[in-house]
Every structure is written in C-alpha cells, then in structure tokens.
Amino acid sequence: MSGLINYISCGMLWLGLGLKIRDLLGHKSDPFLRAITVLLALASLGFVLGAPPTVGAINRLSGIPNLAAPITYAVITAYSAACLVLVVYWRDGRQGRRTARRWIVSYAVIIAGIGTLFALGDASQERRVDFDTYYATTPYIGAMIVLYLVAHLAAVTVTGVWSLRWALNSAVRGWVRASLLTLGVGTIIGAGYSVSKLIAAGARWAGHDWSFLATKLSPGFAGLAALLTVAGVLLPFIGHHLTRCQSELSTYRRLAPLERQLSDLLKRRTLKLRRPLSPLVWLAWRQSSIHNGLDALQAYLNKALYQQTYEREFSKTSDDQQAEAAALATTIAAATVSERAGQPAQVGEGEPSLLKAQHLELAVLVRVSEALTEANRVRPAQTCDAAAESTA
Secondary structure (H helix, E strand, C coil), X not given: CCCHHHHHHHHHHHHHHHHHHHHHHHCCCCHHHHHHHHHHHHHHHHHHHHCHHHHHHHHHHHCCCCCHHHHHHHHHHHHHHHHHHHHHHHHHHHHHHHHHHHHHHHHHHHHHHHHHHHHHCCCCCCCCCCHHHHCCCCCCHHHHHHHHHHHHHHHHHHHHHHHHHHHCCCCCCHHHHHHHHHHHHHHHHHHHHHHHHHHHHHHHHCCCCCHHHHHHHXXXXXXXXXXXXXXXXXXXXXXXXXXXXXXXXXXXXXXXXXXXXXXXXXXXXXCCCCCCCCHHHHXXXXXXXXXXXXXXXXXXXXXXXXHHHHHHHHHHHCCHHHHHHHHHHHHHHHHHHHHHHCCCCCCCCCCCCCCCHHXXXXXXXXXXXXXXXXXXXXXXXXXXXHHHHHHC
C-alpha cells in the first residue's frame, strides 16, 4: 500500500493531462492552455516523486541519501507557481504575462534556495516517509522544509481565494463558475497538505512527535486536492461536450415528427437507414433519413399549395420563418399522401424543385418538424383537397 495514494492521484492527473495535451496541440500559443498543461504535469510528477518507492529509487540510483527530497520539493514549488500563473492567465488572459512572469521568477528563486539549503545541510540518514519531521530541527534542512511548505501554502491559498472570489462574481456563470468553485475548494484543501506538515514540524521543534500529521493526514489532503483540481480544470471541457450532446439530443427529438411523416415512404423505397448504436450520431442519422425522404418526395411537392399556405400564414403572423415552415410542412404532408396514393407527380422532369439548399438546413428542418405537430397542421384528407384545389 506504500505510495498507493500517490500513484492513484497521479493517474487522475494524467487523465486530465491527456485530455488537455490534445487541446494544446491545436492551440500551442494559448498561454492559458500551456499553464493548465504545466500545472497537471507538475502535480502528477510531484505525486510520483513523493511516493516512497520512487524516493528510494532516486536515492539509490543517485548515491545521495535523501536527494529525492529537494527534487520533490522543487517540483511542488514549481506546481505552486503554476497554480498562480493559471489563475493569472484565466483572469487576465495575455495581458497577465507580466504578473505571471513575476510569480515564475519569484518561485524560481525559492527553488534555487531549496537546492542551496539542501547542499549546505546534512541529511545523511535516508528517510523515505517522515523526512519533514525527522529533519525539522536540522540546520539548513529544517529551513529548506519550511521554505517549500510556506511557498506552497501561500500559492494554494492565493489561488483558492482568487478562484472563489472570481466564481462569486455575477458575470461568471455556468460551467466556468462550477470550474472556479471546484478549483478554489481543491486548492484550499491542498493547503491542508502544507499546514499539517508545518504543524508536525512545529511539534518537533517543541519536542513532540506528531509525525502522523505529515505521514498519514497530509497525503489525504494532497490526494483530495488533486481530484478536485483535475475536476476543476476539466469541468469547462466536459461541460461544453455535455451541453453540446444535450442540444443535439433535443434537436434529434424535435425532428421526430418530420421523420415520422416520411417514415412510410422511407420504408417502401428502402431509404430508411438503420439507427446506429451510439447516441452521439443519432442526430446525423435522423437528418440523413429526412434528406433521403425529401429527395424522393421532391417531384410531389406542390408549389401552388406551398405559395397559398405561405401567404395565408404570413398574413396571420408577419413572420417569414414561421410562414415558410408552415408552408413546407403542409406541402410535405400533402406530398406524402399523393405519393402513397399513386397520384401524378407535381413537378415535371427537368423542372426546378420547390426545395432549395436552404430548406434542408437543420434549423429549417426543425421548424418544419415543429409545424407538423401544431394543432392546426394539415390532416391527410385536407392535404389531398388542398392539393387538388391548387392544381385545378
């Protein structure tokens, strides 16, 4: 079980990293996407380096006892800087470059300080799990521990406060607000990692042994913070796709009356396509079926009936789109009846069809489908009479 929490947390971060790298490849110049990618990469690297098996491997391969400690601390400090840079770019966009650069330079100095203090100190006894509390009172090494913990605490606190304050802004809504709230809560919980370790170190200075805070409680804070950080970063991405899928499913349902109107024709002429298993392509499938049906029905579309219906509806509503939809719905309904009854075609060979390219657009088809469901839609008997009158 040693290091299991670290590796699980790392796996969650890799999931988010994989999704964001794909976005970054298409928008390499976007500083916000770069900041997200770096944050997830550093966070995952920090969990891997902090796992006891990894600590032992680094120390053994390098031949330097506890070398894994300053390396891990440097990565955690870089992650802290990435949190601040992410919020700066999220809030200010490209205009935040100067502020972001200042944070990067400040934390680079801290990382250099971590390396210097480790080199000056004496940490010859390997400690894979309780390095922070064991060496809390050691000259230079203790200062190094406090330096990285305070830098981490400051960064996640500022990031959390900024995120939550921004999320409560009335101008921020929807998935962005949810993302900021999740990220803010996650980073505030992440502060528990450094707070618990600082308390354990303080207890060590006072002569008490509270190592369990650093070895048991602190990893839990870090793991939960990692989960919420990934969720916060990915919420806009996931939300965008969920919203799109919901919109497509709604459009798919709204097209159902029009497809039902054409269903008999599609079956008789073997034009009806088998519905695919994946709901992600149901809208495209239904739209293709409707196109096939309308294409086969073109010769039976009565232009006179269309014009009469359009003028009547326009005089009532003065709405061009609504009148057009009602006219197309009436004409299509009449055409399906005429075609099924074996009546002569309304459009001769070589004559232009009533349907134009714009009539096959998705938004127009949705309006036509909705017009077919209205209480005053044309019934089969009425459509036949209207078609007969228009050709008389």
